[in-house]
Amino acid sequence: MRHTVSVLVANEAGVLARIASLFSRRGFNIDSLSVSKTERDDISRITLVVEGDNKVLEQLTKQLNKLIVVHKTSNLTNDPIVGRDLALIKVTSTQNTRSEIMQIVDIFRGKIVDVASNSIMVEVTGDEDKINAIEKLLEPFGIKELVRTGKVAMVRGQK
Amino acid sequence: MAILSGAEIFVESLYCEDVEVVFGYPGGAVLPIYDILYDAEFEHIMPHHEQGGIHAADGYARSTGKVGVCIATSGPGGTNLVTGLATAYMDSVPVIAFTGQVPRAMLGTDAFQEADITGITTPITKHNYLVQDVKDLPRIIKEAFHIAKTGRPGPVLIDIPKDVLTDKTEFSYPKEVNLPGYKPNYDGHPCQIKEAARDINNAKKPLIYAGGGVIISGASNELRQLAKGATIPVTTTLTGLGSFDERDELGLGMLGMHGTTEANLAISNADLIIAIGARFDDRVTGKLEKFAPNAKVIHIDIDPAEVGKRVNVDVPIVGDVKRILVKLNKVVEKNNREAWLNQIKEWKLLDSKQEESREDKKLSAKPIIEEIFNLTNGEALITTEVGQHQMWAAQFYKYTKPRSFMTSGGLGTMGYGFPASIGVQVGNKDSAVFALAGDGSFQMNIQEFATIAKNKIPVNIVILNNQYLGMVRQWQEMFYDKRYSSTCLRKREECPPDCSSPSSNCPEMIPDFVKVAEGYGIKAVRVTEVEEVRPALEEAINSSEPFLIDCIIEEEENVFPMVPPGGSLDKMILKGDQS
Structure with missing residues (x-):
């Protein structure tokens, strides 16, 4: 199943590398990833589309949340x-x-x-x-x- | 406010964090720090390899519960920390590594001794920093200590370019941290705690599976209260040894691949597993589908990512082990569970049945380790390397209190224990510290002989010397048709290529550990007979200096019980099954 995940992260050097490194070493498959500024200068938003069952997504969300630079992770798959x-x-x-x-x-x-x-x-x-x-x-x-x-x-x- | 250089801020910040000791190795990029350290008020111990330094900081942290601090220079200094960081990360140890870095203007130019150490260590640190501005340094150090020791602890690396160390700014150490992305949950959900209590009260055959998290959280008393109050037997993981007094009738010792028979049978027959500060490692669970097949699972852990990672959990409780156990103990009912306890007692007899004294009088690990326990009244602080001796240390010493057993559980780092023992001894000056080692692992950080000799750090090194990389040899014996490929440490050019068993014709092992120790000015004895063990240990314990005992033990002794890799916990190979 495909999931859309929104991740709010600190807007600082090396954040994308931390997230990319997490995906590669934990074996998560990303369909697409986009990074952009938000209404706040200190925060960027990453929108991810990932393939996997609910268990994979749960691990991915939890592992993302463990990163100090990640402020919030939301799974938007079932949201309007x-x-x-x-x-x-x-x-x-x-x-x-x-x-x-x-x-x-x-x-x-x-x-x-x-x-x-x-x-x-x-x-x-x-x-x-x-x-x-x-x-x-x-x-x-x-x-x-x-x-x-x-x-x-x-x-x-x-x- | 005082105007200070980055290097001065570094030292002042460590004062603010009440750091007592730093393990560091100098180098070009950290020269500004070492110039200030010349006059610093805390202890500085120089290892003889950066890896030794970080393992010492790790041993200090595990044995005291404080943050361990180490320093290395840029490039190779930093890369030599990698194994130590990964070791600390896997076992959740609060260590802070400071590394020097080339000046900012040279970053990314492949300058002399430049390595992207934040990039390299991202997957093996809880967090890391590259300091870009000296003004950020106090905040970053404050955050690093906070991150390292709170929540699920772990190592943090701070990389400081040389010119940041010489830049100056006004220094004030922040009182608070502001980390919007870091909010560990400590309290545990009250409904989940209630549900867990209900399950415990209803269970007929509950079992506590306690991990290193119990020790980190300082929850041994609360664990004991839960176990004794509701009569629940306790098995511990390798890093959880010492969280529960093994002498108690409810203590089952370690579980898993080399766990006790009673622990593995209890897991396989339990109707409720209460996992506390543990993470269902593959060496613990064996074949996952067969792990605790009849049990509901309660999992208490501070790291939400560990809950449901490997095993489906019925009652997850995310939070600090101690706080949750305090609440749980208020609602769990007393129960004496006689039938379950009797069953456990029967299983305990199975293990003692397979004990036999050696007929050939050859020395083995068991009497040596038991003698250490006897002579120190169980008060010794034990470190180990990795392999057979590590498992024997886990099996034969009776751990009675937390923070008494320091071993690399998750990463399985050979070369950890000896340098770690330096940190343990520095943090526990009055304790008897024993570095148990194998003849293979010990050589991985043997250079730290110099550190203990020069600083008169009185650790007692006991080498269980079977002249093999014993654990790998055991697997070769059991699963690779006795083809001892690269595991015999005596093997030389002139040996027959297909040798699969030791004999009296074997050449002497290289090196002679006693002579090596003497070369460093360290007192050392060799022990070959059981009768020599006690006097040698007594001499070591009574000596106020470092001491090495090279115990020549039976070459091909195996670690049992053993659950073959990928096997289920109730299918153990016992000692008698070997022949």
Whole structure:
């Protein structure tokens, strides 16, 4: 099962290394990890998507909490959350295919952020499924390059 | 406020923490510290290898309950601490290691004696710091002591660049720490405590499985109260030895791979296991699926990550062992559990049945270790290395009080015990300290002879010398068809390549420990007969100087009982089963 875990950490040097080292030595598999600033200068938020059963997740959460730099770990998997991923996709295009690509991007409420003679760069935001779907639709045109941020998530309403 | 250099702040901060002794080895990057230490008011003991220094700090910490402090220089100084940090981390020992580092401007340039010691030690420390600004130094030292000794204790490393040691700032030592990410839970959930009490009151065959956490928490009296009040037998882990007086009828000694028959049978037949400050290590549980198959499990531990890590727990209680036992003792009912106690008594007889005196009169470990107990009235402080002698030390000495047995349980560090005994003796000046060693392990930190000789640290070294790496040899004998690959310490070029048993033609062992000791100016005797054991030990105990006894024991004696690796605890190999 896939879990979304939000980790609030001290914003200081070496924090990511501590967390990465914990995952590798305890054998946890990470699907994605994103780190960013928060509303507080001294705290960063790490959003993790990890694969594993509940027992694995419990150990992971407890081990994370043992790190002095970790302030709080929350498993958001069963919470009402808004989860978003951002992707930049460079698609091969010709004069014949360009408008078709633009139509697909439009349906997915993506944006064309760069156009070159033989490619288009698309920016698309959404949950994982949406990005997977557009990726699949664009594949036949030829994807030259793709980059994704990994999931960021926030619980809805007050918490 | 005084303006002080980083090195002066270091020393002043240690005064503020009431540090009595520091084990340190000088070097280029810590020269500023050593210049201040020249006039410092606490004791400084120089080991002869940084690893010796940190094990000494560890032994000091385990035997006194205080924080052990050591210093090493940058690069190799720091990397030589790695084994000591991992040892302390596995057994939850509060040690603080200060390392020098190259000046800030040279960080990351592969400078002379530069190593990324915070990166290297992240997985084997509770926390570590690289000090970037001298203004942070007092706060970091304060935090380090707090982190090392509270919650589940553990080692902390502080890496200080040389120019931070010479930079100056106003010094004031903080009174409080502010660590929002570090809030150990001490009290235990009241509902869980109530539930545990209910389970204990209902249990017919309960068993306490006590670990090193009982000793760390200082909860031996509370443990005793629980066990005696409700008549619950107690088995201890290797690091838990001494948490419960083994002479008591409820004391079952150690459990696990080389545990007593009664302890392992009790675990396998119990209907309730009360795990206290223990972590279900694989050497304790044997085959996990067969561990305590009929028992509910109550697990009391301060580290939530240990609860449910290896064994499913019915009643988890996260908190300080002592505080929880105090509360638990108020609600657990008296009970005499006669049938269970009688069963335990029967099992106890099984172990004594397999004891036989050696017919060949060859010296073995048991009488030596028992004699140490007798001559010191059980008041000796014992350290060990790792291997057969360690298990014998665990089996044959009757531990009666906490902090009397210092051994590397989790990491299994050969080379731990001798340097650790230095720290134990420094922290317990009036106690008889015994470093029990094997002939293999002892050579891993043999250079500390110089430290005890120069500082007149009167530890008594007893080498149980079977001329083999005995525990590995035992496994080769039992599971590798007696192919003694690299375990015979007498083996030389001229020996037959397929030799699988000692004989009178064997060459002399290298080295001659008595001569080595004498080379360091340490009094030493060799013992080969049972009758010589007592006089030698008496001489050692009565001497106010370090003393070495090289006991030549039976070469191929094995440690029994033994649960084969991956086996279940009720399937032990006993002494008689060998042939």
